[in-house]
Every structure is written in C-alpha cells, then in structure tokens.
Amino acid sequence: IAVLSYFILFQQRIEIHKLRQGDNLILGFSIGGGIDQDPTQNPFSEDKTDKGIYVTRVTEGGPAEVAGLQIGDKIMQVNGWDMTMVTHDQARKRLTKRNEEVVRLLVTRQSLQKAVQQSMMS
C-alpha cells in the first residue's frame, strides 16, 4: 500500500475549465518541448534528454493557475491521451480541442518528487 501511495503522490491530477475569450477557449499557460524539439534547452527538466511537454509559463489569474498548475510541471496525460511521446504541434492540438470545455491533466512536478524522497528518507 505504501508503494502504491508513493506512485500516486508523484503525480497530480489537475482539472482546468477553459475560459472563453471571444472566439477562443484559452487555458492560460504555455507549453514547451516535444519529440521534435531540442531537449537540452529545456530549463525545467532534470534530465536533459527528456522530450516531454513542460509548462513554461502560467498567466496570472488564468484558469490554469486557478486549477493549481505550476510553472515547470511536466504534462503526462491530457484527458487520457499520452503526452510523453508527442510532437509539439500534436500537444497543442490535444490541449486546444474546440469541443472540450474541461481538460484533465496528469502532471508531475520535481518539488513533489523531492518532498516524497525526503519523507522516505526520514
């Protein structure tokens, strides 16, 4: 049971309700990364060969910030779709589907990992 709980704690589920702005539905953050991008220029990843999608900016007061998304988070899934092996454009498309009002993200965060490791060691 302890092992399972650690697994869950490494990742966090965030639910963002899109905000309507004119003709667009916006989420209020920016993404970087992808399998067609250069992973060494990613300032947030611990492993510089990680080609996953990362949150690079969160607009203040936007739906993402309200939902608890933080800068540097790595997005693992969007609405059940895997985001660890997608191109940058595919990721953008999956996040900005017009017929979806809510997106459920599975993110992982380094600060989370470190907190768990510390509690494991103590």
Place this chain on the structure above:
Amino acid sequence: MSAAMDTESTYSGYSHYSGHSKKAHRQGRDRHKSPRSKDGSRSEKSVTIQTPPAEPLLGNDASRAEEGQDDNWGETTTAITGTSEHSISQEDIARISKDLEDSVGLDCRRYLGLTVAAVLGLLVFLTPIAFILLPQILWRDDLEPCGTVCEGLFISVAFKLLILLIGTWALFFRQPKADIPRVFVFRALLLVLIFLFVFSYWLFYGVRILDSKDTNYQGIVQYAVSLVDALLFIHYLAIVLLELRQLQPMFTVKVVRSTDGESRYYSLGYLSIQRAALVVLENYYRDFTVYNPALLTASKSRAAKHMAGLKVYNVDGNNASGQSRAMIAAAARRRDSSHNELYYEEADHERRVKKRRARLVVAVEEAFTHIKRLQTEEQQKAPGEMMDPREAAQAIFPSMARALQKYLRTTRQQQYHSMESILQHLSFCITNNMTPKAFLERYLNPGPTLQYDRDRWFSKQWTLVSEEAVTSGLQDGIVFVLKCLDFSLVVNVKKIPFIKLSEEFIDPKSHKFVLRLQSETSV
C-alpha cells in the same frame, strides 16, 4: 638636455637616474672642453651640429674629430658595463689578450688539417692516372696491344675523374666558417677511410702488377677504372654523412641568453655538440637583438639596493649557516617598496619613449619633405644646386639630429650609432627612395647583432662549456653553454616527440544537419 629630462619625469624615484646622467654629461663636457657646449639651451645645440667641417666626415680620424666638435656623439666611452673606468680597461685588456693567444694556436691546427686533406686529395686524384701510365712508361714493349676496349675505358676513366673533381670541388672546397675545438669526426673518418683504401690499392698494384710486370694491359686499365668507381662511391658516402644526415630535424633546441632572458627555438638534425653550437651561433647573430649592457643597469642597481638593505653583524663569531637563512627570511619579510618603484619607473620610461618617438617620427617626416629626386630630363634644365645623396643627407640631417639623438639616449642605444653611420644610412635611404619610416626602422627597435658595427658586438670569442664530450651527438636533455666575455647562451636540447598519425576518412555526403528548435506555444 638633462634639464628637459627632469621636467618630463613626474615620479621622484627617477631622480636617481637623472643624477647619473647629469654626472655623465658633466664628465663628457669637461673632458672635451668644447666652448659651445657650456650653454645648455636647445637652439645652441642645433647650431653646433650644423657646421661640421667636411674633412672629418670623410677622413679616417673621424672618431677624434667627432669628440672634438660635439660631446653628444662622442659619449661612447662613459660608463657602459662597469662602475668606473678602471674595470672597463681591465676587461678590454682581457679581451685583447684572449684574442691574441687563441688566434695563433687555432690557426696552426686549422691549416694543418687543410694541408693534410689537400695532399691526400691530390694523391688520390693522381692514383688512377698513375696506374694507367706506369706500365706504359716502364714496360711498354711487353704489353699486349689493347684496342677499342682500352680506349673506351680511357674515356670512361677521364669522365669519371672529371665528375669526381667537380663533386669534390662542390663539396669540400669551401671557406672554413669557424674554428671548432675538436676534430670533426666524420671528416677525419672519411680521410682515414680514403687513405686506407688507396693504400690497399697501391699495395696490391705494387705487388701484383709492378713486381711481376703483368702484360695484360686491359686488366690493369680495368683495375684503375674500378678504383675510380670506388672513389665515386666514397664521395657519395661523404655527401650522405656530411650533408644529408643532419638535414632531417630531430631535435628542438632552446637558446636563452643569460643576461636578459631572450630566447629562441631552433630545429636541428643529428649533429655533434660542437656543430650544433656552430649552428646556434650562426643563428644567434641573425635572430637575437644586440646585447646592450646599458639596459642592465636598472636591475643591477635594484640588486645593489637589496644587498645594501640588511646588514648582519656577527657578534658571537659562529653559526654562519643558520644566520644566512635567517638573513634571507628577514630580508623577505621586510616591508620593501621596490616593486612600487619598478612599476612607476617602467610606466614612466614607456611614456617618455613614446613621446620621444612621436617627436622623432614627425621630425624625420618633415626633413624628408625637403628633398626631391630630380628626374633625368630635369637634371639638365635645373643645374643650380644639384646634390648627390651624401650632400643631400648632410643637408637634411640637422633638422632631425636632435630628435634622433634624444630618442637614442632614452632607449640607451646611443653608442651603437655614430653620426657617421647615421649619415651613411640616411644617404643610403635617400638613394633607394625609402620613406621616413623605412629610414627609422633601424633606430626604433634594436636589431640583430649583424646590423651593427663589429666593435660593438661584445661577442666575438666563444667558449663551449659542456659536460659531455663535444664530439658526441645530440641527445634529449643535453644542456651546454656558449660563453663569451659578457654573457652566455644556455642551450637546452629536446627531442622532437614521436608523432603517431592515423587517418580517418570522411565521406563528403555524410555532412548532414538538423534544426534545433525550442518553441513555446500558449494555449
């Protein structure tokens, strides 16, 4: 002149040097007793230079006349190396005596070697001819007639001897460039080899042919031809041993001058130590700047100050070794501002040199504008006041003389350039259409030793100091020293490392590139 130097220096620490120069000037003036030099104003100086009589510039007592008319150019004998005139004269005597005794001994040895080689060469050259002619002279009637074959062999002998003669002339007939301390091993070896070779041929000839009066003339001529062939091969061996073997570079040699640390690197092949020393010295005269003892006075005075700073009195009378270490430690710990002095002195000196250099360049450029070369057509049309290069040089020299002299004084090169040499160089530059910068190139930077007059070289007699035998070959790590009276060159030999070179083939089509992106999209 010295007043001007004082006003230009701003740091009081330099008063030590201006004091020296003032003393030198006073000495110079008192000695030469020139009436015009008592006044130190600048305009007076230019007037004195402008009126030199023509005779001392062209005549042979130029040095005396120079000293008489103007003390500026005659100040070559004031303190250069020693602190008083006594030490200079002793060094001069030592130099002269060394020159005398060494030149006599080595000349004898050199000429002995040359005569031995010449006699042997002549003997060797005449041997085949003797081999062919002796049977004809001694027992002509008994000889078998030998037709076209012998004549063909005569022609081949003649041409081979001619080739041998030309080859020997090209290889060996040279002015000896140097006296080396020990015998040149390869040359001696070759001479011995040739001697033994020819001796054995004569022995065989004498026993088998002369005594038995062989009648087979063709055989005798073929014997002579074989001798000439073998001599050509020995000549080939001589080329390989004496010339070719040392061409491929095997060692890198670092040469450092002991007085100011100037260093150069040279590449040498397989040479003996004495021949390597010769190569280093030949390159020394071309590559190293001339040895200038006047530049060392600054460090010597600093060293004197260090030694005079701390005095230790031996009260108890024993334990000397422990004391010396304590003395050195105390001297190091003492609060000493000589580094400060050095820094400001050097900065000051650089500034002064740059200022004087700027004045000099401007003065020379202006002087050169006064001269114009006449074309041949114009030479008939304007017959008034045509000058040859020498007169033209004398005409424009006074306007740049003071600036040049001041610059030479500041960079301490004044004893390397006499007025006569400057005038000669100026007329040389005018003749060859050189620009002012080309004229100044000789004075702005100290050049190699070859550029200057022979009696300013300070380095004519060299001694090779080495722990290994001087005829042994160069090896990695050998150090030897080339000493002359005033300084020495320390030579350090290092082997060129064995280079491992491997190849890698790159297909020209294999050069491919991708874009590295990092885009950020807002959602």
